[in-house]
Amino acid sequence: xxxxxxxxxxxxxxxxxxxxxxxxxxxxxxxxxxxxxxxxxxxxxxxxxxxxxxxxxxxxxxxxxxxxxxxxxxxxxxxxxxxxxxxxxxxxxxxxxxxxxxxxxxxxxxxxxxxxxxxxxxxxxxxxxxxxxxxxxxxxxxxxxxxxxxxxxxxxxxxxxxxxxxxxxxxxxxxxxxxxxxxxxxxxxxxxxxxxxxxxxxxxxxxxxxxxxxxxxxxxxxxxxxxx
Amino acid sequence: xxxxxxxxxxxxxxxxxxxxxxxxxxxxxxxxxxxxxxxxxxxxxxxxxxxxxxxxxxxxxxxxxxxxxxxxxxxxxxxxxxxxxxxxxxxxxxxxxxxxxxxxxxxxxxxxxxxxxxxxxxxxxxxxxxxxxxxxxxxxxxxxxxxxxxxxxxxxxxxxxxxxxxxxxxxxxxxxxxxxxxxxxxxxxxxxxxxxxxxxxxxxxxxxxxxxxxxxxxxxxxxxxxxxxxxxxxxxxxxxxxxxxxxxxxxxxxxxxxxxxxxxxxxxxxxxxxxxxxxxxxxxxxxxxxxxxxxxxxxxxxxxxxxxxxxxxxxxxxxxxxxxxxxxxxxxxxxxxxxxxxxxxxxxxxxxxxxxxxxxxxxxxxxxxxxxxxxxxxxxxxxxxxxxxxxxxxx
Numbered sequence: 128x129x130x131x132x133x134x135x136x137x138x139x140x141x142x143x144x145x146x147x148x149x150x151x152x153x154x155x156x157x158x159x160x161x162x163x164x165x166x167x168x169x170x171x172x173x174x175x176x177x178x179x180x181x182x183x184x185x186x187x188x189x190x191x192x193x194x195x196x197x198x199x200x201x202x203x204x205x206x207x208x209x210x211x212x213x214x215x216x217x218x219x220x221x222x223x224x225x226x227x228x229x230x231x232x233x234x235x236x237x238x239x240x241x242x243x244x245x246x247x248x249x250x251x252x253x254x255x256x257x258x259x260x261x262x263x264x265x266x267x268x269x270x271x272x273x274x275x276x277x278x279x280x281x282x283x284x285x286x287x288x289x290x291x292x293x294x295x296x297x298x299x300x301x302x303x304x305x306x307x308x309x310x311x312x313x314x315x316x317x318x319x320x321x322x323x324x325x326x327x328x329x330x331x332x333x334x335x336x337x338x339x340x341x342x343x344x345x346x347x348x349x350x351x352x353x354x355x
Numbered sequence: 356x357x358x359x360x361x362x363x364x365x366x367x368x369x370x371x372x373x374x375x376x377x378x379x380x381x382x383x384x385x386x387x388x389x390x391x392x393x394x395x396x397x398x399x400x401x402x403x404x405x406x407x408x409x410x411x412x413x414x415x416x417x418x419x420x421x422x423x424x425x426x427x428x429x430x431x432x433x434x435x436x437x438x439x440x441x442x443x444x445x446x447x448x449x450x451x452x453x454x455x456x457x458x459x460x461x462x463x464x465x466x467x468x469x470x471x472x473x474x475x476x477x478x479x480x481x482x483x484x485x486x487x488x489x490x491x492x493x494x495x496x497x498x499x500x501x502x503x504x505x506x507x508x509x510x511x512x513x514x515x516x517x518x519x520x521x522x523x524x525x526x527x528x529x530x531x532x533x534x535x536x537x538x539x540x541x542x543x544x545x546x547x548x549x550x551x552x553x554x555x556x557x558x559x560x561x562x563x564x565x566x567x568x569x570x571x572x573x574x575x576x577x578x579x580x581x582x583x584x585x586x587x588x589x590x591x592x593x594x595x596x597x598x599x600x601x602x603x604x605x606x607x608x609x610x611x612x613x614x615x616x617x618x619x620x621x622x623x624x625x626x627x628x629x630x631x632x633x634x635x636x637x638x639x640x641x642x643x644x645x646x647x648x649x650x651x652x653x654x655x656x657x658x659x660x661x662x663x664x665x666x667x668x669x670x671x672x673x674x675x676x677x678x679x680x681x682x683x684x685x686x687x688x689x690x691x692x693x694x695x696x697x698x699x700x701x702x703x704x705x706x707x708x709x710x711x712x713x714x715x716x717x718x719x720x721x722x723x724x725x726x727x728x729x730x731x732x733x734x735x736x737x738x739x740x741x742x743x744x745x746x747x748x749x750x
Contacts (some may be wrong), residue, residue, distance in 0.1 A: 140686070146413055155431040179388075179389050180386065188372075191382075192373050193380065195371075195374070202474075204374060205381065207386050212386045212389060216386075275369065276369055276370060279362065298363035300367070326359070341739075342361070344358070
């Protein structure tokens, strides 16, 4: 838009757009989520029997995805999800800030998964038990895909619990570093160290697996530093 | 994209975001029960969960694994097999399936079966044809069954041989140790219990190669000795016959789709389906681990629709089946070469050249591998198998 200032001279005006509808929608959604979380806390404190169902409806997608991605379509997935919700229901009434609900849910989920990973490592060492991935639910289950999933998670089974969680959240679930640090209740520097260590360990393990090595060996093109 | 990111993205894509809606609905019910059962107040509200946790910890530490029914793993050679896997003993070679608890199933040459269920509570083998010997390690909490046609053989002994002839619709059971209970078909609802040293046959044809009928316990309202079953007959898992195999395949239930296709008459289907349906049937068979059935469908596709674009792709898939399911590298090499001869610039050409190169290298075919490496680099100098090709040429 041009405005005439004096003859022969034009001033260009800067058009300031109105606030976007998308931004408004996002703010409204956040506010609504906080209202619902606050209501959920109120019901939990009151001991309302609907709390479990409401909590599940709000958080199951987040919990299912985290457990699924870190443990890889595990045959005990549903049991672990239930363990998570037992822990959530036990601690929900102590949550002070409704806005922190999802961050807290992520932290509880990760704690539960960490305990399970550690328990399995002990049982594997003591009793030699190995677990299989249940691929009935995997959307693509060709023989090649099945093999890739099994081998990748077999390699991840060899990582220490904290490294495995950091690796899976960063590379498979593609979470931001700050989110991972917050959910694991550690500093950003610690998460970066865990991811670097996990990467190095994963590469060493994968080098001994022909199928994984082939996938990873076509040059280390560019940087695959997950801490970027 | 960096290789690690490429790998993990592929993993994430194949994995998806979680279980399907039916499982989530069951999770919701379970959580709803927890929510309703949670004590609302009182200083003793932690007593029950703490006591339960203490008991569980005690059981986890002190109760030996053998006293529970731990997760069972099955292997054929070095390859682990999962529930739904197709087991086929080729022409003149038996096939052994070894389990992590030292149980064992041996398929005689020519036998075909499916590992229908494999979990802590139950192992079920669907015998499609031929003979197998089951030697389970008897333990608490785990049932072993062989399903053959309409019959179910419940095994509670140490060793039993089961033979099924689908053409003659005939079952033969020989118990070497322990006992079994045979149900289904025309056998009385209580079942027929077969003890150690006994043989039993039932069906349309009982010939010399089957167990002598004179030694078989009677059927039709009679039980053997005092060991008649008192449990009610357990319902066998049923294929939903009202659903076509295509509907089952679309729902991702590939083992059931294949079973339904077989019930409709697999050979007849192969002569009736169009190219697209043959492709789908082969895909389901492959996902169900049934390499033989997948190969049959793809060969039918190539024979009946040689000019179809699917016929070319079928050659590539036949090579993959040879590698993944049939462990036949020579066949895989031949099919990769056939694909490239038919589709030198096809969409799977780079992958075919790369896998051909790898198969030749793994088989120790030095000069052929070098030729394949040279060919690969000529066509795909920056391909994902290029580094292997260069390594082969340097050696």
